[in-house]
Amino acid sequence: MAAAASAVPPSLDGIALAAPDAAAVRQPSSPQAWGGPRSGQEPxxxxxxxxxxxxxxxxxxxxxxxxxxxxxxxxxxxxxxxxxxxxxxxxxxxxxxxxxxxxxxxxxxxxxxxxxxxxxxxxxxxxxxxxxxxxxxxxxxxxxxxxxxxxxxxxxxxxxxxxxxxxxxxxxxxxxxxxxxxxxxxxxxxxxxxxxxxxxxxxxxxxxxxxxxxxxxxxxxxxxxxxxxxxxxxxxxxxxxxxxxxxxxxxxxxxxxxxxxxxxxxxxxxxxxxxxxxxxxxxxFAPPLKAVYEGEGSPKVQVQVLYPPEYAHNAPVVLKATLDALAWFSKTLGPYPYRTVTAVVPPFNAKEAGGMEYPTFFTADSYADQTPGTLAHFGQEFVTIHEFGHGYFYGILASNEFEEPFLDEGLNEFWDQRMIQARGQRAPMTTAALKRLGVGTTVDVFEGERLGAGLKDPPDGLGQNSWHRHSSGSYGTVYSRTATAMRDLEAQIGREKLELAFKTYYQRWKFRHPSTADLREVLAEVSGQPALVQRLFEQHIYASRSVDDRVESFKSVEELPLLGRHISPDGRRSELDKDAQEDLVEKLRKQWKKDHPASSSKAEAKKDPQTGEVLAEPGPFPYRTTVVLRRRGAAVPQTLRVRFADGSVEMVRWDDQQSWARFSWVKPVKAVSAELDPERLHYLDQNQLDNSRALKSDGRAARRIASDAGSLLQTLLALVATL
CATH class of the missing domain: 2.60.40.1730 (tricorn interacting facor f3 domain)
Incomplete structure (x- = not known):
């Protein structure tokens, strides 16, 4: 029988317990940890x-x-x-x-x-x-x-x-x-x-x-x-x-x-x-819905879905998503090694049993409606893919979910969304009732993850353990913020390098309990960009830094003749005051129009093929364009793109630890826009609406705000309808 808690003696051998605050590991594991890599030749x-x-x-x-x-x-x-x-x-x-x-x-x-x-x-x-x-x-x-x-x-x-x-x-x-x-x-x-x-x-x-x-x-x-x-x-x-x-x-x-x-x-x-x-x-349970998966490198896999009669319409959705997930994870990480998969659809009033993973066995969700193209149908697909995916990150890799939950929940969420994108899917934000009324929209799955990632002032690093956290919400961001961080890493190192890195991570550490440091080392090695990987881990895994870069100011003004004393090429001195400057400017403008009588009509006939803007030709005076960038968070490598009225573009790299930067050009024409992160590499940036500015009024930001608000409203309506 157990002794009273106050009478617990010391352990008999003095072997210590893991620390109560143990979290993301910094020291890579030994190459021979857990018996060394599995070659496939072992019994x-x-x-x-x-x-x-x-x-x-x-x-x-x-x-x-x-x-x-x-x-x-x-x-x-x-x-x-x-x-x-x-x-x-x-x-x-x-x-x-x-x-x-x-x-x-x-x-x-x-x-x-x-x-x-x-x-x-x-x-x-x-x-x-x-x-x-x-x-x-x-x-x-x-x-x-x-x-x-x-x-x-x-x-x-x-x-x-x-x-x-x-x-x-x-x-x-x-x-x-x-x-x-x-x-x-x-x-x-x-x-x-x-x-x-x-x-x-x-x-x-x-x-x-x-x-x-x-x-x-x-x-x-x-x-x-x-x-x-x-x-x-x-x-x-x-x-x-x-x-x-x-x-x-x-x-x-x-x-x-x-x-x-x-x-x-x-x-x-x-x-x-x-x-x-x-x-x-x-x-x-109704009679199981069954199928067989046969994939290269895998044994013949018997797949079955168990479900109650009231959710019979859920079973085909779960079965197809499971088979699709078997193919995706086998192709992108490694062949599924077991002979069975069992998925369970919980009955009515037992949804708390849904969305849980065990080896070769998981529970999906249960929905009253499964109309294709609705939030409920997509939700069932995604939950199924997610819980099956745990069979790799939680099951085969078997990282420590106590201390490093992002290695399972977060990486799995990222790989699931990559599968959704590979299928050409977007997340629908509508219910069956709204769809029948013709109301509906979709969002890119990583845009959806970004909106739920808690990017503003995150209180905990992604690598924090599962219990020492600011709130349940902070734990919840392990899913979305990890997916967003990994998506940003992929955008910077490229899809092929990212996929090779994850396949290498899986092959090297399957059945061996890898740590945060082991993932970091594989990503650094395969990407060939260790500094970039190290920066991401230090800012977002081991710590909790937010990213918030913006275009603080943007102006493009003519460089008029300068006031003051001047020396001509022949050595004579003269002074240009305000009145003289105005007279000179007017004179030069008239002369330029006289010398370029067809410039206006030509400009109107030519448009920028990317922006649709009417292109301009140089005028009598050049323009000085100045852009000031501001940083309110972690430093990330940024690109600034400035477009000019003649269709030309200037690109500049901002990759230092400074909190601001100023860039300036003198060009024959005026600038029309300045955009930070034009390739959308940084979904971790908490506010992307301040990443660009235009000298002319532009409705894109307003449309973006309205679109986000509309998507949020429809999501709320959809969730209410499914309660």
């Missing part, structure tokens, strides 16, 4: 550290699970291990004393739709027995991040027998789950059960040279409101016992036909080279 896809054999019996009326687990763990370190740590994630939902619920209540953090919790809705996991080689193992609840003493999401086991370096041990564990009413990623509603974070799960022992570690350390954070997961790769063999009439879907491959006995059915699943296992069971 297994991953260097397996754990093996789980689990028996789970579901009571769908009480919403409970009786569990038995044989957990084998290998000590990769060079020191004996006496104390190990397990995650008991389900205890986040046992009451308001958990770290998860405390953050939601005390800090005012929101989570999804904040489903109210009523009596009987709570859930928990209880350890019934833990033995090592038949000997009882004492355990202690600990709070590695300094959370409340009432948090029981991490437990330390003090082993009777040390695990030698390179050796393994097996723990026999009996446990009991009370599933919560679906409120965050797991639970039940009616007969529907989404079973995630449900078994005692070994924490990760990191070694020197892995994710910045300099000595062996346990990475065992509490279950925070916004944190997700991090675990070793291994093999799962799970037997799921449910009443007859229940359809089951799960991580991995079903081993033969389910076995019936005594009015119940046992489903046997096995999956290697994954780091988690989840499943679903419901007696209301």
């Amino acid at each position: 297994t896809l991953s260097d397996r550290v754990v093996d789980y054999q689990i028996e789970a019996r579901l009571d769908p009326e009480a919403h409970t699970i009786e569990g038995k687990q044989r957990l084998s763990w290998r000590n990769r370190s060079a020191v004996p291990v006496r104390s190990v740590y397990l995650h008991l994630y389900l205890n986040a939902f046992e009451g308001e004393g958990s770290t998860f619920m405390s953050e939601q209540r005390r800090l005012g953090f929101a989570f999804r739709s904040d489903v109210p919790i009523k009596k009987g809705d709570w859930g928990y996991i209880e350890l019934k027995k833990v033995q090592q080689a038949g000997v009882a193992v004492p355990w202690y609840f600990v709070q590695p991040d300094g959370g409340p003493a009432t948090d029981r999401t991490v437990v330390r086991l003090d082993l009777p027998q040390a695990v030698a370096p390179g050796g393994s041990t097996t723990l026999d564990i009996d446990f009991f789950d009370q599933l919560p009413r679906v409120l965050a990623r797991t639970g039940y509603f009616g007969s529907f059960h989404l079973v995630g974070q449900w078994f005692p799960k070994m924490a990760v022992l990191e070694l020197p040279g892995e994710r910045g570690a300099t000595a062996p350390r346990w990475n065992a954070h509490e279950f925070h409101l916004h944190s997700e997961f991090y675990a070793d790769f291994g093999r799962y063999e799970v037997r799921i016992d449910v009443p007859e009439g229940y359809t089951v879907g799960a991580t991995g491959e079903l081993q033969g036909e389910p076995k019936k006995q005594g009015g119940r059915v046992i489903h046997h699943y096995v999956q290697g080279d994954v780091h988690d296992f989840a499943w679903t069971a419901d007696k209301r």
Whole structure:
């Protein structure tokens, strides 16, 4: 049994825990971290550290699970291990004393739709027995991040027998789950059960040279409101016992036909080279919608969609998006390595179960309407692509979602939107009702990400951990701001270099838990622009700088004869006063018109092919054009483009750390416009309306504001209509 929190003794081996404020790693991992790169010639896809054999019996009326687990763990370190740590994630939902619920209540953090919790809705996991080689193992609840003493999401086991370096041990564990009413990623509603974070799960022992570690350390954070997961790769063999009439879907491959006995059915699943296992069971599921994916380098993949009858119209959308995502991620990162994909459409009143990822298994969303070209239809497509995409960034790369969530959520969001663009899609901002009225618009997906990225004064760097954040909104920008930052990097280094860098990152670090520094090093190496990559990481990943460059002033004026004393070529002195200047200017203008009698008609006949502006010819006096640029944030490499009335263009680079810059030209004709970032490389710039100026009135800015306002209004109307 567990001891009281105040009586927790020190660990038996003195191995430290990861720091409570651990976040984005700066030191690259060793080339041999996690066993070194996987060549594909090894007997297994991953260097397996754990093996789980689990028996789970579901009571769908009480919403409970009786569990038995044989957990084998290998000590990769060079020191004996006496104390190990397990995650008991389900205890986040046992009451308001958990770290998860405390953050939601005390800090005012929101989570999804904040489903109210009523009596009987709570859930928990209880350890019934833990033995090592038949000997009882004492355990202690600990709070590695300094959370409340009432948090029981991490437990330390003090082993009777040390695990030698390179050796393994097996723990026999009996446990009991009370599933919560679906409120965050797991639970039940009616007969529907989404079973995630449900078994005692070994924490990760990191070694020197892995994710910045300099000595062996346990990475065992509490279950925070916004944190997700991090675990070793291994093999799962799970037997799921449910009443007859229940359809089951799960991580991995079903081993033969389910076995019936005594009015119940046992489903046997096995999956290697994954780091988690989840499943679903419901007696209301319709017959699954199935397909097969066959792609170069992948095994034959059995794809199925489980769905309730009321959302049958969602299933084809989910199936097609899953197949499309399989092809896209296999082509752009690497072939999908598993033999199954199961997607689940949650039933009515269980949307909190939607949008969640597990290895080879994910939940999509559920929408009453699936009219093509509407926000709901696009939303179902995108959620499906996003959750499948996690199978690569969260699943195969398996970065630490506790400490570096942007490596999963943010990079996945970026790659998903690249897929949407590659399909030639834009995001619709209308409902079915508005579409029938002929009202609707679309936005570029990265423009949409930019609008939701919180670019003005971001309080947290993208590389901050998932719990030490200013607000839920700040955590939410991990998705959009990362996608925007990576989009800007692609705009600067080019599509081919960006794609090669991500493919290299995936090939080098698949099944190996890369860190922020490992991503940074690959991007710097492949792009050939390490300074550019380093600047982006320092400004936006390791810190929280905003970008706000603008054209502060723009003028183009004639250079008239100068007042004052002058010396002529023959050495004679003269003085030009104001009256004399006016007379001289008038004289020279008349003379120029006399010498160029057809200049006006010629100018009217010639137009700039890009702008449509009428081109002008030089006049009697040149023009001095001056542009002042101003910076109110992080320095980024900028380009200024100035267009002139004769169709000529001047381009200048602004790439220093100064807060302002002034550029000036003397040309025969007047300037017509000055534009900063004309190639739109910097979506991170919080206000792009002040990036350009024109000497003549131009309605483009006003139209842009009206368009943004209209899109926002339609988005709000669409969201209201889908509630």
